[in-house]
Structure formats: C-alpha cells, structure tokens
Amino acid sequence: MKKIYKFIMLALLAITVFATSGFTTSIKADQKDVTYDRIMKRGYIVLGTSPDYAPYEFQTTSNNKSKDVGMDISVAKDIADDLGVKLKIKNMDFDSLLVALQTGKVDMVLSGMNPSAARRKSVDFSDVYYKGGQSILINKKDAGIYKNKDSFKHKKIAAQTGSIQYNLAKKQIDGAKVSGIQKGADLILALQTNKVEGVVMEKPTAEAYAANNSGIKVIQGGFTLNNDETSTAVAMPKNSPVLRKKINTTISKIKAKNLLPQYLKEAGTYLKGNTVNTSMIHYWKYFAMGVGYTILISILGVIFGFITGTLLALLRLSDNKVLRGLSAAYVEFVRGTPLMVQLMFVYFGLGLFVNLPALTAGIIAVSLNSGAYVAEVIRGGINSVDDGQREAAESLGLNKRDRMRFVIMPQALKNIWPALGNEFISLIKESSIVSIIGVTDLIYQLKIVQSDTYRGVAPIVVAMILYFVMTFSLSRLLKFYERKFNNG
Structure with missing residues (x-):
C-alpha cells in the first residue's frame, strides 16, 4: 500500500513539473508572438480584470444587464479597436489575474495594476498609461487621530491581496498588522465595522469610495514611492513583442488625445448612477x-x-x-x-x-x-x-x-x-x-x-x-x- 501511495504522489509531482516546465520552455523557445497570433486568428482579445476598483473598473446596470465600465475598460476597448478585434471580458479576483495571464486564460490584464519589478519577472508590461498616488481611507470620526501612514504604527490596516498597496503597508508602516482582503467592497466594510483603522488604496479609487460614502475620508498616504508604485500599465504574457508594440501604440494615441480625463469623467457618471437606487430589490x-x-x-x-x-x-x-x-x-x-x-x-x-x-x-x-x-x-x-x-x-x-x-x-x-x-x-x-x-x-x-x-x-x-x-x-x-x- 505504501508503494502505491508513493507511486501516486511521484506521478502527480511529475505531471506538475512537466506541465510547468513544458509551458515555460515552449514560450522561451518560440520567438514568435504566440499570443498576438492567437488573438488575430480567433478575432477577439480576452481582458482579465477585477471589477471592484472604481473608477478603474467596476460594474453598472444598463438595460437591466450588468456591464463592466471604468477607465481601464475604456482603454481596453481602444486596444481592441486598434487591433481590429472584439473585446471579451473575463472577471475574477485580483490575485488570480496574473495566474490567468500565465496560463492563457486571458490575453491581457487591465486592473489598476502597477508594473512592479516582481511582476515583471512573470509577465510583460506595456508603457505606463496612468500615474496616480497612494492614499489611506479612514472613518471620518477618526480624522483627528490619523494624518498619514506614520499614524498607523502598531495599528490594524488593510489593503487588497496581492497589490502594491499591501506591500507598501507591510514595508513602510512600522509594527502595523496588515490584512489582505480580496475585494474593494470588503475593504470598506472592514473599515466601517472597525475591523481595521485604515485602508491603503490607490488615490482615484479611494476618492471614488469617499465621494459615495459620507462616513469615510481620504488622507494622504505619505508613502515613499518609486515610479512603478505610482504607475498603471497593461500586463500581457511574457515574450509578447508584437502585442506589446501594438498596445503601446494605442497608449500613445490615448495620451496624445488626452482621453484619460474623459474616461475618468465617464466613470464618475456611472458611479453616481449606481448610487441613485441602492435598494436590494x-x-x-x-x-x-x-x-x-x-x-x-x-x-x-x-x-x-x-x-x-x-x-x-x-x-x-x-x-x-x-x-x-x-x-x-x-x-x-x-x-x-x-x-x-x-x-x-x-x-x-x-x-x-x-x-x-x-x-x-x-x-x-x-x-x-x-x-x-x-x-x-x-x-x-x-x-x-x-x-x-x-x-x-x-x-x-x-x-x-x-x-x-x-x-x-x-x-x-x-x-x-x-x-x-x-x-x-x-x-x-x-x-x-x-x-x-x-x-x-x-x-x-x-x-x-x-x-x-x-x-x-x-x-x-x-x-x-x-x-x-x-x-x-x-x-x-x-x-x-x-x-x-x-x-x-
């Protein structure tokens, strides 16, 4: 019986190693842009996103149907249009997005993602298309207590799992107990129910939540940031030179036409519409x-x-x-x-x-x-x-x-x-x-x-x-x- 167990475990290990190594080797050995060729052959590009991060990406109801909207969604539509293909959106948790990208479930990721050095080891990134900042959300009743990150020493604070904000909180807030929570709505709920004293969040998203919730307030994070930690870019599979070049061309057009302020304004309109009727019915x-x-x-x-x-x-x-x-x-x-x-x-x-x-x-x-x-x-x-x-x-x-x-x-x-x-x-x-x-x-x-x-x-x-x-x-x-x- 022990021999059988050992055989099964070794077989499972061999399959896993073969799957992983084989996938990596095939990508390195093939210098052609497999992802771009696949997109053009089937006629659509699959976007991976986590629609809980307004104004970057979130959902709204239109004609009794739910749809993804936000600045990132608008950028993704521009990319698809310039490629001459349709855009398909696949929603999942933020910390599953890069895995989905590496395993071919999605072709690109736009989800308020910072092109950090650690992420660059696993995926490629486009040029930066947006620069924001890092803020902290607090309850308004605590406005006299917390001023910036230094006020949270030895306090409870939260950020989205797998995000730059989570890493910043861990590294730059001395003695803080940092909780990783997957969804933006759950972060706000944790704050409102006093499970944490603050939530580290990217500035535009923090401002969007504060604008639609009278009980919370945005304060300056005061974090020491490098360029990657204030930037947002498109993630794509490793060794995607053609796709990266095409996406960068679209980003250049967006910057030249100064379209991002317009996209953010449109997102704000959707946000206001979402809060007109918030009844569960x-x-x-x-x-x-x-x-x-x-x-x-x-x-x-x-x-x-x-x-x-x-x-x-x-x-x-x-x-x-x-x-x-x-x-x-x-x-x-x-x-x-x-x-x-x-x-x-x-x-x-x-x-x-x-x-x-x-x-x-x-x-x-x-x-x-x-x-x-x-x-x-x-x-x-x-x-x-x-x-x-x-x-x-x-x-x-x-x-x-x-x-x-x-x-x-x-x-x-x-x-x-x-x-x-x-x-x-x-x-x-x-x-x-x-x-x-x-x-x-x-x-x-x-x-x-x-x-x-x-x-x-x-x-x-x-x-x-x-x-x-x-x-x-x-x-x-x-x-x-x-x-x-x-x-x-």
Missing part, C-alpha cells in the same frame, strides 16, 4: 442569477459527485489491491487538500492543456471533491450492512453484482441517507468558492452588488437568506425521503 436580477448558477453547480456536483463516490467506494471494497490502493490514494489526497486549491488546479493547471471555461472547471472541481467524501459515506454504509444479509443473498444464488444491487445497496442507502444529505447541503455552501475564478454564483453577485451600491451589510444579509432558503428546502426534501425509507 433594485438588484434582484443579480441575486436571481447568482441563485441560478449556485443551484446548477450544486445539482451537477451532487449527481457527478454521487457517481464518482459510488465508484470509488466500490473500488475501495474490491479484491484488487491496485484498484483499492488507487481509490484510497485519491480519497485521502482530495480530503487532505483545500477545495480552493483543487479548483485553481483544475482551472489554471489543466488550463495549460485544455482551455476549460470557468463554469465547467468549477463543476468538475466541486464534483471531484464531493466524490471523495461521498465515497467514504457509501463505504461506511456498505460495511454497516450485517454479514448475515450477504450470506442470505448468497444462499439464494445471487451473484456478487446482484447481491450488491438488490440486497446490500438498498440497505446501505437507508443507513447513510442522513449523512449523504448533510454532504449535499454542504455542497451548496462550498460551491461558493467558484466565485474566485469568475463564475457568477451567489457570492460573486453579492460582491458585485456591494461594489455597485457601496453598501456592505445589506447584500450579505440577502445572500444569507437565499442560502438558508436553498439549504432548508433541500433539508426538508431529504427528510421527506428519509421518512419514506423508514416507513418502507
């Missing part, structure tokens, strides 16, 4: 779409998870040592790693070979994860059936397959139904993790509504109620069938 379509995707992922996750779990359970109970060992290794490996890591491996890791859509990757990851837990539940149920039942079925002349099908499994299912139901209920809640790769489930829509309305708590309350309705309804349905099993 106004955003019911967002939540309805989120519920729809959550239910879809959960149903498919339950079906494929149950099939996978049943197969794994039967393999673990088989007489074949190799199959039993493989099944055991799979179950232990999946149960020993976080679902988020599995999701990112399916979406980004397998993306080196197969370009899976985010929704498909989410369903696969959730199903495979659930299958490992269902396998143990079913295996326990099968083992709980009394040996006398097997012996009686055998004495009646039933073969092994028929014994399992007609005698053991029906009794096992009756025994494990409550535990199986708990797994299905948990699946609804755990499916929320797919939002990190841009699947528009309920959690994703919650974040969008927070960003659009600048309201932190109300969207959370709505999401909690909707999750409760889904899980409670499923719980009632499972109990109904449990009573039928018991009465039968």
Whole structure:
C-alpha cells in the first residue's frame, strides 16, 4: 500500500513539473508572438480584470444587464479597436489575474495594476498609461487621530491581496498588522465595522469610495514611492513583442488625445448612477442569477459527485489491491487538500492543456471533491450492512453484482441517507468558492452588488437568506425521503 501511495504522489509531482516546465520552455523557445497570433486568428482579445476598483473598473446596470465600465475598460476597448478585434471580458479576483495571464486564460490584464519589478519577472508590461498616488481611507470620526501612514504604527490596516498597496503597508508602516482582503467592497466594510483603522488604496479609487460614502475620508498616504508604485500599465504574457508594440501604440494615441480625463469623467457618471437606487430589490436580477448558477453547480456536483463516490467506494471494497490502493490514494489526497486549491488546479493547471471555461472547471472541481467524501459515506454504509444479509443473498444464488444491487445497496442507502444529505447541503455552501475564478454564483453577485451600491451589510444579509432558503428546502426534501425509507 505504501508503494502505491508513493507511486501516486511521484506521478502527480511529475505531471506538475512537466506541465510547468513544458509551458515555460515552449514560450522561451518560440520567438514568435504566440499570443498576438492567437488573438488575430480567433478575432477577439480576452481582458482579465477585477471589477471592484472604481473608477478603474467596476460594474453598472444598463438595460437591466450588468456591464463592466471604468477607465481601464475604456482603454481596453481602444486596444481592441486598434487591433481590429472584439473585446471579451473575463472577471475574477485580483490575485488570480496574473495566474490567468500565465496560463492563457486571458490575453491581457487591465486592473489598476502597477508594473512592479516582481511582476515583471512573470509577465510583460506595456508603457505606463496612468500615474496616480497612494492614499489611506479612514472613518471620518477618526480624522483627528490619523494624518498619514506614520499614524498607523502598531495599528490594524488593510489593503487588497496581492497589490502594491499591501506591500507598501507591510514595508513602510512600522509594527502595523496588515490584512489582505480580496475585494474593494470588503475593504470598506472592514473599515466601517472597525475591523481595521485604515485602508491603503490607490488615490482615484479611494476618492471614488469617499465621494459615495459620507462616513469615510481620504488622507494622504505619505508613502515613499518609486515610479512603478505610482504607475498603471497593461500586463500581457511574457515574450509578447508584437502585442506589446501594438498596445503601446494605442497608449500613445490615448495620451496624445488626452482621453484619460474623459474616461475618468465617464466613470464618475456611472458611479453616481449606481448610487441613485441602492435598494436590494433594485438588484434582484443579480441575486436571481447568482441563485441560478449556485443551484446548477450544486445539482451537477451532487449527481457527478454521487457517481464518482459510488465508484470509488466500490473500488475501495474490491479484491484488487491496485484498484483499492488507487481509490484510497485519491480519497485521502482530495480530503487532505483545500477545495480552493483543487479548483485553481483544475482551472489554471489543466488550463495549460485544455482551455476549460470557468463554469465547467468549477463543476468538475466541486464534483471531484464531493466524490471523495461521498465515497467514504457509501463505504461506511456498505460495511454497516450485517454479514448475515450477504450470506442470505448468497444462499439464494445471487451473484456478487446482484447481491450488491438488490440486497446490500438498498440497505446501505437507508443507513447513510442522513449523512449523504448533510454532504449535499454542504455542497451548496462550498460551491461558493467558484466565485474566485469568475463564475457568477451567489457570492460573486453579492460582491458585485456591494461594489455597485457601496453598501456592505445589506447584500450579505440577502445572500444569507437565499442560502438558508436553498439549504432548508433541500433539508426538508431529504427528510421527506428519509421518512419514506423508514416507513418502507
């Protein structure tokens, strides 16, 4: 058994090393601009962004449909127009954007991204198209306490995960406890609920939040900044000389025509429109779409998870040592790693070979994860059936397959139904993790509504109620069938 485990782990390691090294080598060996050629061949360019960073990128409602707007989106449209291709936008968490770029999920990233030296090691950057500054948001009631970064020594402060602001806070605020939070709306919520004393944010974004929230105020950061830490540029895959040249040409045109002030003004108009009606009823379509995707992922996750779990359970109970060992290794490996890591491996890791859509990757990851837990539940149920039942079925002349099908499994299912139901209920809640790769489930829509309305708590309350309705309804349905099993 130990040899089998060792073999499985070595195989997984070899696959990972091969995938990573092979991808890197192919890029270095090929001097042609693969990304540009791919864009021109298919007729569209894919933009990766995190739409929670007004006025750079955020979402608004137009004709009852959500759309991405902001300065970066306008720049991206100009780039697509100059290339003569369509623009497709893929939304995801900020700290997943560069991974998406490296694995070919997106062709460029515009998301208020600073071209730092560390990032330049992994991706290429265009010329700088915008220069801002770094500010700190505080609650207005604390205006007399905090003046700049030096006021936050040994205080709690937050910034977006993976951002320049996070690194600045860590390096330049002595003794501060810095929290990394993914979404801008969550940063503001942490500030308003006094979880942190300040939020480090790029100046235009900080001013946008302050303009739409009377309880917070912008103060000068006072950080020591190099050129990269005040600049914003377009990120693209390594070794993209043609694409970089084309994008730089567009940036030069934007600067020559002085279009950025116009784009920022348009973004401000959208921001004001978002705050005209911030009632949750106004955003019911967002939540309805989120519920729809959550239910879809959960149903498919339950079906494929149950099939996978049943197969794994039967393999673990088989007489074949190799199959039993493989099944055991799979179950232990999946149960020993976080679902988020599995999701990112399916979406980004397998993306080196197969370009899976985010929704498909989410369903696969959730199903495979659930299958490992269902396998143990079913295996326990099968083992709980009394040996006398097997012996009686055998004495009646039933073969092994028929014994399992007609005698053991029906009794096992009756025994494990409550535990199986708990797994299905948990699946609804755990499916929320797919939002990190841009699947528009309920959690994703919650974040969008927070960003659009600048309201932190109300969207959370709505999401909690909707999750409760889904899980409670499923719980009632499972109990109904449990009573039928018991009465039968």
